[in-house]
Amino acid sequence: MPLRPDTVAKIQDYARRYPSAQSAILPALWAVQYEQGYVTDEALAEVATHLKLPPSLIEATSSFYSMFLTRPEGRHEVMICVNAPCMLRGADAIVAYAEQRLGIRDGQTTSDGAITLRSTIECLGACGGAPMMQVDHRFEENLTPDRINAIFDHLRTAPAFHEQPPAEKKPARRTPTVSGEITRSGPSGARARTRKASK
Amino acid sequence: MASTVVTDQVTLTVNGQSVTVPKGTLILDAAKKIGIDIPIFCSHPKMAPVAVCRMCLVEVEKMPKLQPACAVYVADGMVVRTTTEQVQKYQKGVLEFLLINHPLDCPICDKGGECPLQDQTYQYGPGASRFDFEKAHFDKAVPLSDKIVLDRERCILCWRCTRFSEEISGERELALIQRGVHTIIGTFNDEPAQSNYQGNWTEICPVGALTSREYRFISRPWDLDRTASICPGCSMGCNIQVDARHNRIGRFQSRENLAVDDGWLCDFGRYSFPTFQRQGFEAPRVRQDGKLVEVSFEEAIAAAADGLAQARGAVAGWASPAATNEELFLFQRLFRQRLQSPHIDHRAFRPTWPDPDPDDMTLPIADLERCDYVVVLGGQEVIDAAPVLHLRLFKSERRGVKVLKIDAEQGARAREWVPADAQAVGILATVSHKKEATDLQAALGKKVKGSVRRLLVVRGPNGRGANDLGILPNFRPGYEGLNGQSGKGRAEWGKGGIGAAYIFEASPLHAFEATEDERRWLSGLKTLVMHRFRASPLDDLAHVIIPGRAFTEKAGTVTNMEGRVQRIGRAIDADAVPDDWMVLQAIARKLGAPWDYHESSDITADLLDLIPQYAAVDRGERVLWSERT
Ligand code: SF4
Ligand code: SF4
Ligand code: FES
Numbered sequence: 001m002p003l004r005p006d007t008v009a010k011i012q013d014y015a016r017r018y019p020s021a022q023s024a025i026l027p028a029l030w031a032v033q034y035e036q037g038y039v040t041d042e043a044l045a046e047v048a049t050h051l052k053l054p055p056s057l058i059e060a061t062s063s064f065y066s067m068f069l070t071r072p073e074g075r076h077e078v079m080i081c082v083n084a085p086c087m088l089r090g091a092d093a094i095v096a097y098a099e100q101r102l103g104i105r106d107g108q109t110t111s112d113g114a115i116t117l118r119s120t121i122e123c124l125g126a127c128g129g130a131p132m133m134q135v136d137h138r139f140e141e142n143l144t145p146d147r148i149n150a151i152f153d154h155l156r157t158a159p160a161f162h163e164q165p166p167a168e169k170k171p172a173r174r175t176p177t178v179s180g181e182i183t184r185s186g187p188s189g190a191r192a193r194t195r196k197a198s199k
Numbered sequence: 200m201a202s203t204v205v206t207d208q209v210t211l212t213v214n215g216q217s218v219t220v221p222k223g224t225l226i227l228d229a230a231k232k233i234g235i236d237i238p239i240f241c242s243h244p245k246m247a248p249v250a251v252c253r254m255c256l257v258e259v260e261k262m263p264k265l266q267p268a269c270a271v272y273v274a275d276g277m278v279v280r281t282t283t284e285q286v287q288k289y290q291k292g293v294l295e296f297l298l299i300n301h302p303l304d305c306p307i308c309d310k311g312g313e314c315p316l317q318d319q320t321y322q323y324g325p326g327a328s329r330f331d332f333e334k335a336h337f338d339k340a341v342p343l344s345d346k347i348v349l350d351r352e353r354c355i356l357c358w359r360c361t362r363f364s365e366e367i368s369g370e371r372e373l374a375l376i377q378r379g380v381h382t383i384i385g386t387f388n389d390e391p392a393q394s395n396y397q398g399n400w401t402e403i404c405p406v407g408a409l410t411s412r413e414y415r416f417i418s419r420p421w422d423l424d425r426t427a428s429i430c431p432g433c434s435m436g437c438n439i440q441v442d443a444r445h446n447r448i449g450r451f452q453s454r455e456n457l458a459v460d461d462g463w464l465c466d467f468g469r470y471s472f473p474t475f476q477r478q479g480f481e482a483p484r485v486r487q488d489g490k491l492v493e494v495s496f497e498e499a500i501a502a503a504a505d506g507l508a509q510a511r512g513a514v515a516g517w518a519s520p521a522a523t524n525e526e527l528f529l530f531q532r533l534f535r536q537r538l539q540s541p542h543i544d545h546r547a548f549r550p551t552w553p554d555p556d557p558d559d560m561t562l563p564i565a566d567l568e569r570c571d572y573v574v575v576l577g578g579q580e581v582i583d584a585a586p587v588l589h590l591r592l593f594k595s596e597r598r599g600v601k602v603l604k605i606d607a608e609q610g611a612r613a614r615e616w617v618p619a620d621a622q623a624v625g626i627l628a629t630v631s632h633k634k635e636a637t638d639l640q641a642a643l644g645k646k647v648k649g650s651v652r653r654l655l656v657v658r659g660p661n662g663r664g665a666n667d668l669g670i671l672p673n674f675r676p677g678y679e680g681l682n683g684q685s686g687k688g689r690a691e692w693g694k695g696g697i698g699a700a701y702i703f704e705a706s707p708l709h710a711f712e713a714t715e716d717e718r719r720w721l722s723g724l725k726t727l728v729m730h731r732f733r734a735s736p737l738d739d740l741a742h743v744i745i746p747g748r749a750f751t752e753k754a755g756t757v758t759n760m761e762g763r764v765q766r767i768g769r770a771i772d773a774d775a776v777p778d779d780w781m782v783l784q785a786i787a788r789k790l791g792a793p794w795d796y797h798e799s800s801d802i803t804a805d806l807l808d809l810i811p812q813y814a815a816v817d818r819g820e821r822v823l824w825s826e827r828t
Contacts, residue, residue, distance in 0.1 A: 059374060
């Protein structure tokens, strides 16, 4: 399946943004995955042509990163971090709850094709909001069973990330705070900076 | 005020020995300079350091951790130790790690016996492994192309092959796929590799992961008889080593000559060796009553001499541009002095040929790197004619030389492209586009300040020698004119006046390759002598067939396209077949010549008397015609 003209245009645009086309490989692969849901060998070859790079280099790059999928999976990807900070804040229980809720295990996809679960993920860098998971390209932090229920319910019907209208792609619906603690993650929870004097 | 002397030299000590080297030298090379060997896997003198294997770790005073000698540059006053207890412990550790998933199938591995991993494990490694879990398994005997087989279990991920593909040939066909313990070497989508330089991967791979299919299970390296020689593939003249086993060729390996091949071979040349493999004894044959019958060499030579003598004055002689200088020297003497037939040639058929001259090679191969602009007139056609040139051009480009590859007809574009302030311009072309090359050279000579030199790729490993030695109707050896005594060239032989022909087809790669018209007039001759190594399509027209020797079965000299005279060595015994020069001598003697050579080196001596420039052979230098007085 050849890439759509708008994807090709995006890739060509990325290539122009960097001094070396090699730098555009990752954004180009994302564009492919957004359009097709996963990355085929055919698409790798097409990316190589558009970036004027050897195809071996594109495959080397895409195979290095686990986030580029090589076969079709669920419409949404749920990745639960089980690295030390999240583990200390109850990630194991969160994994157990999610698995039971979805009826699938690590690497599997729900039978309605809505959600692919990954529950052996290492640090995603959102330790401040542990336990956390990444849903498509958005962080969900300070997870509780209720939050998880709400998120999964939403995902069952929500269109795939790349089919959502642009506004919905904005990250961070605010996560509810955990009682007695101040949340400092996400744009709105960030520690207030001292204002710089103007001029 | 005390003056400080600024120098570009730094002095350091390695294992207590002091050594002074230029700034920017790697610890590894500084140590090597005083004979201290540091074990390496990933480091390669022609590639940028990556320091991925950690085999070369050494202690450097004041640095908190061990440092990779292949990637750390020397500094003044540095104190390096390569044999301390800590270093030895790390070397053992690195090797133990490398061997964790290594299959240790040395007994069935082609590399066994010349394998850096094997050698260094013996020298620096632990005696035993502490890893008693199941090893990780990968694919074995993966056909990477029709030339190469890859064993993914043996690979130690040194990146040499991928870096060759990126930095040396620029084709970027090989890549590291996946990551971590899953990393493998491969091509995109497992497509067969297309490169013409794959054989080099097998030579730089420090383990038995990349090996040649032609050499698979052929020999143990210690059983090989090694002979220094020159590649018979083209006029580049890459230096090779012929590795033979039981008097059969096992493989061609590179033999680094920085001025010519820079240590590499192309696959066309490297894997051409089966062409030179002898297929058993072949008896000479003579046509009697229309049928070819087997005879002795004596009889065949007598019949040849007879037939040629009858056509004295009207004999055409073609010698392959793969014959040695010694053979060619005798060949032209036989024709000019004994057969009174100056109708000799070595060229492929072409209605008109420009005259060769010494200026065709004023640009030495290695000087491509020192040009600032190089025009490859003919583009891929030039590369196909001498493939290793591509590696030299790519290296030059990486060092900032501007290279323009265009069709031979597009000289006008090159005239525009080279700016007037260029210092050194090089023009590369095949000999069939000599006219375009000389025109461009003349035009650029007027336009630019600096030098404009050309190098023409000729046909055959000794095409240049054939020109130098006058295997041409209109030049004597040394490009001396013939004062109106010129003979007929190949393009005129068919037009009448030729009664017999002697075709000396020394190499199947550079054969006569008759056109339809040529076959027609050859079939009308009274005598056609075929002196050749392999069966030829012209055999069925021949009156005398004299089997000759293969390139790998003789000694002598050949001259590459830049005029460098190099020796080829006899790697294979073919005692039942007389050496090609002996056949030429025997025929000449039947025609009254007093020649009495016993070795091909005796001929070399005579040749040097006639063309003193060829004395360069003893210095491995180029023949400098332009310095002729
Ligand atoms: S195949 Fe050989 S050269 Fe290539 S990375 Fe593996 S060990 Fe190194
Ligand atoms: S470039 Fe020519 S001489 Fe060199 S290896 Fe290839 S065929 Fe042989
Ligand atoms: S040789 Fe130095 S790290 Fe490999």
